[in-house]
Amino acid sequence: MKKVSVITAIMLFCIGAHAFCGFYVAKADATLFNTKSQIILVRDGERSVITMSNDFKGDVKDFAMVIPVPVVLGRNDIRVVNPALFSMLDSYSAPRMVEYWDTEPCLRYMECDDMIDVRSMSMVPIMAREESVSRKDKQYHVTVEARYDVEEYDVLILSAKESGGLKQWLIHNGYKIPEGAEEVLDPYIKNGLKFFVVKVDLEEMKARNTEYMRPLQIEFNSGKFMLPIRLGMANADGDQDMIVYAFTRQGRVECTNYRTVKLPTDRNIPAFVKEKGQFGPFYKDLFTKAYDREGRNSVFLEYAWNVTPNFGMKCDPCVGPPPMYQEFVDAGANWIDPNNPNNSPIFFTRLHVRYNRDEFPQDLFFQVTPNMEHFQGRYVVTNAATGDMSCSGGQEYLKELEMRRKNEVDELAALTGWKSPRYASYIYQYSAGIHEPKRNEGLPFIPWSTGGTVAGIMALALGFVVRRRKKALQLENA
Amino acid sequence: MEAPKQSTIPSRIPVIDARYFQIIYLGSFLLLGTFILNWDTLLPKVMVVLGTCMVTQLAFIKVGKAHESSWMSSLITALGLCLLFRANDLNTLAFASVLSISSKFFFRIRGKHLFNPANLGIIGALLITQDGWISPGQWGSSVIFLFIMGALGSILLFRVGRLDTTMAFLIAFFVLEYCRTVLYLGWSMDVLIHKFSSGSFILFAFFMITDPKTTPDHPWARKIWAVSIAVLAFIMSTWAYIHTAPIWALFLITPLTAVFDLLWKSERFRWLKERNLNPI
Structure with a gap:
């Protein structure tokens, strides 16, 4: 049966706080738990722009963050961006539910009035913290390479000679270092990485009259195209989820040291999944099952599309207005030129990785490929026709509907593991309308x-x- | 210099050419990747690579008087391309295929190939078309796949007498990585093990660098040659951050095979069918 209209909805996990590539260090005993982070990754040649949305939940004065970076960043390499950028990219690229309606089989004339309704849930980032530092501390072999005031943040770039000294320096300056951080700091120091240490300027926060901290963006040139997730595991409890929104000129971004796999997509699922609050748990369980099936050590592709402003269709269906010039520039894609749209190619890849210490011993390394194949996580709900079914077409439709719903319930079980005897009522919801000839009219009884x-x-x-x-x-x- | 020993080519089952094994193994890996690991191995792409390689080879058999059994080598090259090389455009795949097979006939020194055919095809297409790529992470690090790959590869290499090449490469690379990753940087062993459990790396070590037509003839020359590839690949991956470093290292080192063959002379390898028809 043909579709009549389309409704899409996107889902998101609503998981609380998180960490990203760095780790949070709490000065007080703030409750910290890391589950989810979002990163915007722009790669153009050897230039990387990384924007981090961190959902630190706690008192802002307790916030501090340490991120390894390959070079000493200049003041102009550090910015804050509007948090709406994340919610925009998130809602635009998230796996979507598409809703179709069957046509009424016994109506001869049917108006097809396509419309799109978009629903989305967004995440609100929060973060925090504060501190003071000395220029150089020979005792700890830690050098403060640079110090910047970046809007509501105080930023230090540190270099160290050994992890013990760096750890001691951080503790001496009031940072609380999570267990296990030292063994990870050492390889980063020896690999020549610097440490981007961020805390909150409380005065600035007061002046801004808000507790919401905006995402930080850093920019540098380096052959390394990676995210140092190992440091983020230092204060993480169990699995962490990370969404990476990657932008390049050429095509998809993929992981080079873990498998990048596509999520199951374009699957027909039962109509009851669209009920309020069901799609979120559905996708969450679908992701968990896919994660288990792929060996718990894969990176998942959730969306990949050429989003060049003048490219045309960027999703099927779209769940929101696509990001345009300003969003790309804000994300760090500085080659985008509104005056020259034909020379502003940009490809959007959304990756979802669930990682933990055992399954992801290495940091995530990426590469840019020329792969331009489009992909989106898409789950289809088809609503049954409910009109008159007395005609032969209607009777045929009801039999097909019963079979289709059986398949949808099987698909749901395969995707999420959801099984319930209650689903039988969904399968046979309209079966009572099937008037199968029960008796031989030629031979009564x-x-x-x-x-x-x-x-x-x-x-x-x-x-x-x-x-x-x-x-x-x-x-x-x- | 001492007279080189004749290379020992195990021939317990001399009636079967080792290339049959390789075709079956590589074909199985392709099916495994497509159906178990859900690669984007689209049938038209596979058909273009297989078709182009076979047609090119056939042309050289007819025109260039190549050995009739060489269709097996071209099928191996085609399967190697299907396993390693990805591209958007079918023309890119066709280009890589023609380049691979042609290289066997155009780039020759003293009867041996100057480049590994699939390796040259991949590098040439990467550099010229800008449309292709290699996905080093596509195999993941599943222990089962690695075991199957390693076991099958060992059987094959034992038959063609090239197990030494793989072992020299793996040992050299492991020692270098161990010294840097574990001893110097201080990562725990699981980081190193994860690096080595990459399916792409194992496939390369067992099935790509061991082509008897591009490896040196003398056993010791082969070992040194393999170690050179390991050292270069290690440098390229560690300091130039090239994720596909072994493929590039092989491309750069393979032409030196001719030099190794001049320095260390030994019996030339011939496939079983070639030996049957053209006894050494």
Whole structure:
């Protein structure tokens, strides 16, 4: 049956606070738990722009963050961006539910009035913290390479000679270092990485009259195209989810040291999944099952599309207005030129990785590929027609509907593991309307199956009698 | 210099050419990747690579008087391309295929290939078309796949006498990575193990660098040659951050095979069918 209209909805996990590539260090005993982070990653040649949306939940004065970076960043390499950028990219690229309506099989004339309704849930970032530092501390072999005031943040770029000194320096300056951080700091120090240490300027926050901290963006040139997730595991409890929104000129971004796999997509699922609050848990369980099935050590592709402003269709269906010039520039894609749209190619890749210490011993390394194949996580709900079903087409439709719903429930179980005896009522919801002829109208009170058998036996018997009669006549004539 | 020993080519089942094994193994890996690991191995792309390689080879058999059994080598090259190389455009795949097979006939020194055919095809297409790529993470690090790959690769290499090349490469690379990753940087062993459990890396070590037509003839020359690839690949991956470093290292080192063959002379490898028809 054909679609009549389309409704899309996007989902998001609503998981609380999180960490990203760095780790949070709490000065007081703030409750910290890391579950989800969002990163915008722009890569153009050797230039990387990383924007981090951190959902630190706690008192802002307790916030501090340490991120390894390959070079000493200049003041102009550090910015804050509007948090709406994340919610925009998130809602635009998130896996979507598409809703179709079957046509009424017994109506001859049907107006097809396509419309799109978009629903989305967004995440609100929060963060926090504060502190003071000395220029150089020979005792700890830690050098403060640079110090900047960046809007509501105080930023230090540190270099160290050994992890013990860096740890001691951080503790001495009031940072609380999570267990296990030292063993990870050491390899980063020896690999020549610097440390981007961020805390909150409380005065500035007061002046801004808000507790919401905006995402930080850093920019640098380096051959390394990676996210140092190992440091983020230092204060993480269990699995962490990270969404990466990657933008390049050429095509998809993929992971080079873990498998990048596509999520199951374009699957027909039962209509009850669209009920309020069901799509979120559905996608969450779908992701968990896919994560388990792929060995718990893969990176998942959720969206990939050429989003060049003048490219045309960027999703099917779109769940929101696509990001345009200003959003791309804000994200760090500085090659985008509104005056020259034909020379502003940009490809959007959304990756979702659930990582933990055991399954992801290495940091995430990426590469830009020329792969331009489009992909989106898309789950289809089809609403049944509910009009008059008395015509033969209607009866046929109801039988098909029953079969289709069985398949949808099987698909749901395969995707999410959801199984319930209650789903039988969904499958057979309209089966009562099927008026199958139960009796043989030619032979009253005899069911068709029995009638057919009896008729067959009678035909055979008649044939036998006729044949005997013919033979008898032939003998008589002879 | 001492007279080189004749290379020992195990021939317990001499009636079967080792290339049959390789075709079956690589074909199985392609099916495994497509159906178990859900690669984007689209049938038209596979058909273009297989078709182009076979047609090109056929042309050289007819025109260039290549050995008739060389269709097996071209099928191996085609499967290697299907396993390693990705591209948007079918023309890019066709280009890589023609380049791979042609290289066997155009780039020759003393009867041996100057480049590994699939390797040259991939590098050439990467540099010229800008449309192709290699996905080093596509195999993941599943222990089962690695075991299957390693076991099958070992059987094959034992038959063609090139297990030494793989072992020299793996050992050299492991030692270098161990020294840097564990001893110097201080990462725990699981980081190193994860690096080495990459399916792409194992496939490369067992099935790409061991092509008897591009490896040096003398066993010791082969070992040194393999170690050179390991050292170069290590440098390229560590300091130039090239994720596909072994492929590039092989491309750069393979032409030196001719030099190794001049320095260390030994019996030339021939496939079983070639030996049957053209005894050494």
